[in-house]
Amino acid sequence: MQGRAPREGTAGPWEPVWLEAGAEHRRGACYTTSPSSSRQASHCGAWGARPENDPCLFSSDTTTRLLLGAIAVLLFAILVVMSILASKGCIKCEAPCPEDWLLYGRKCYFFSEEPRDWNTGRQYCHSHEAALAVIQSQKELEFMFKFTRREPWIGLRRVGDEFHWVNGDPFDPDTFTISGPGECVFVEPTRLVSTECLMTRPWVCSKMAYT
Template identity: 30%
Template sequence: MAPRTPPSGLQLPQEETPEDPPSAPRSPLLPPDPTMNSAWQWEEPKYPPAAPDSSCKREEGPERRGVTEWCRRPLQVPLWLLLCCCVLVVFLVAVLLGVLIPRGVEKDPGDTMKTLVPCGPPCEESWMWYGHRCYYFSDGSDTWNNSLEFCRRHGSTLAVLNDPAIKKTIERYRENVNYWIGLSRNRDGRWMWADGSLYDGSVGNGDISQLGCAFLNSHLGALDCSTGRQWICVKDST
């Protein structure tokens, strides 16, 4: 059956053909290849192979399928974490030093540990604790009798040096000044310690009877008891 033709002057509507969807960008169009049937051909771009990473390691073995490759990368730690670790280490070191090296610990030649505490229990404030005794080195000066009275009010006495341990401690920590000690003349003119024991050693200027009280510096010397001097008190710690 022959197709029907429209009358002259009448045009039939043409069917709209859908537009093809946009295609992905393709590689540059290459000139025709005489070995191919098509006049033009498309070719994917070729990129040079990536340079091998020296930090990567490749292994291939019978137990592995194919090639195994891994890279060793440096571990990156945040800066704030490093700072926190540094502060923590410094704090721990300070705590350990404060615990392991307490202040006032000394070692005598006999390898015996003794504690030296400037003040506080078991001694009063401004007293020194050493070798289970309390020592007081005065800053001010006074007469021998007033110095003795001060020591007695604090349950002690002026230093008696007939004990080698007390004498050694005082010689170690005293300053280079004259200190009243617990040595004076009795009624018989003999030198006697404050604990009642007699002293048979020499005293500088001891032949002068008017000088009735003894002081300690690099040696023992005699002075008038009304002279103002610093003093040393000693008592057992409680």
């Protein structure tokens, strides 16, 4: 005897049943039947209101909690990694100039407060891996006088009949003019002046900024 085809709305064991439009739930809710004696069916795909003890509600709520928990763990891991990377980066980071030094262009400058003779100022600069300031432009001179009005020593000195910078560069008279009969040079707002090296003045150190 040939088996009959299942009617619409019914199915054999473990086969999906699609309800018609006028059924208890709207069309599109997939039922899975079981051969158990109670003929219980799960209807997690059904639309419409469900009772509080519906297992579909429990499953959906559990899935949501697991998803939120996974997102929280992922965000925490990202924060930890970013914190570690930031701390490592800061170890390598350092200011372009030492504390109490000022940056201008690619150089760091230190302006002393106490007056000393030219050689003492030079020794101080050397002890900080710097030199008495070598000025290369009028703008650099103007920058210096924004921070000092006390006409400080710079790294220029007479050697024989010529002036030389402490870094060995020759002095260019087309950039600045020097007045005075002395051996060591200090700066005024608009010119350079040479005087005796034993005179006491503040001084300016300079060195290349850290890169």
